[in-house]
Amino acid sequence: MSRSCPIYGKAIYLDxxxxxxxxxxxxxxxxxxxxxxxxxxxxxxxxxxxxxLKVNSVYLDKYKTNTMKRKCLRRNLxxxxxxxxxxxSETICVIERIRLRSQGFLNIDYIKSIGALNATIVDVxxxxxxxxxxxxxxxxxxxxxxxxxPMKNIFxxxxxxxxxxxxxxxxxxxxxxxxIVEGRREKGTFTENGIKYEYDNDASDxxxxxxxxxxxxxxxLKEEK
Numbered sequence: 001m002s003r004s005c006p007i008y009g010k011a012i013y014l015d016x017x018x019x020x021x022x023x024x025x026x027x028x029x030x031x032x033x034x035x036x037x038x039x040x041x042x043x044x045x046x047x048x049x050x051x052x053l054k055v056n057s058v059y060l061d062k063y064k065t066n067t068m069k070r071k072c073l074r075r076n077l078x079x080x081x082x083x084x085x086x087x088x089s090e091t092i093c094v095i096e097r098i099r100l101r102s103q104g105f106l107n108i109d110y111i112k113s114i115g116a117l118n119a120t121i122v123d124v125x126x127x128x129x130x131x132x133x134x135x136x137x138x139x140x141x142x143x144x145x146x147x148x149x150p151m152k153n154i155f156x157x158x159x160x161x162x163x164x165x166x167x168x169x170x171x172x173x174x175x176x177x178x179x180i181v182e183g184r185r186e187k188g189t190f191t192e193n194g195i196k197y198e199y200d201n202d203a204s205d206x207x208x209x210x211x212x213x214x215x216x217x218x219x220x221l222k223e224e225k
Contacts, residue, residue: 031088033080033130034210035095036202037117039069043206044080048088050214055168055176057203066113070120077121081128093125094209097134097222122224133221135212143216144208155190161201168204177203 028048036043041059045052058076060069084091098114100106122132141148145167150159157165168177177200181189189198213221 026087028088030090030092030213031084032210032213033084033091033093033125034206034208034212035093035121036205036209037095037114037121038202039066039113039117041200041202042073042117043200043202043204044076045203045207045210046084047207047210047214052171052173052207052211055173055203055207057200057206066116070117073117074120074124077124078127081125081130085128085130091128091130092213093121093130093132094213094221095121095132095134095224096140096205096209097136099137118224132224133213134224135209135216135221139220140209140212140216143220144211155199156186156188157199157201158188161205164208165199165201165204168207171207173204173207177201 026048031046031048034043034045034047038060040061041057043055043057045056046054058073060072063069063072081091095118098111098118100111118134125132138148141164145163147163149163151162151166152159153162153166155162155165165177168174179198179200181196181198189196191197
């Protein structure tokens with residue numbers, strides 16, 4: 001009989017013997033939870049003491065309403081925060097800052113919905129004494145990935161997302177962001193050896209966001225309360 005790992009999400013044996021990294025058993029000085037918030041799937045990654053540990057996503061698109069999605073995210077964040085704080089001297093959470101304008105337009109509905117998602121994250125983290133900071137998209141991309149410019153690719157990944165996906169793969173986490181795609185959908189996918197795949201760009205974004213705390217300019221972080 002197996003249970004769900006609070007960090008990895010997938011089923012593991014009761015004694016964790018199938019887990020290689022054993023993140024929840026390690027002790028760290030500073031552990032950073034990086035979050036790329038989205039109502040489709042929220043990327044959540046972990047870095048500790050300057051090393052990327054885990055890249056993952058909480059998939060929310062199966063829920064019908066944003067309220068249900070926030071409740072699901074809240075449950076997962078509580079498990080994650082509990083493990084993180086018990087295995088580090090200091091735990092920090094870094095999220096992507098809300099973009100007030102997109103392509104020159106002010107999207108009020110987007111701002112309101114992501115604001116509610118951010119409030120959920122901040123509320124949960126505050127229960128565990130974890131400070132939440134936000135960082136601008138272009139800032140973490142340029143300082144962690146090395147560029148914030150779009151890049152064409154043959155894998156169906158949006159051009160603006162590909163540099164971070166490529167960076168995440170270079171760090172050895174391709175298996176963590178590569179998903180098999182079922183059904184007829186073609187957009188955002190690629191086929192290899194007869195199997196259709198897609199890269200989880202939300203998870204890859206969260207991995208770079210988590211590493212910003214260690215390699216980026218901390219003065220660019222803004223505390224969210």
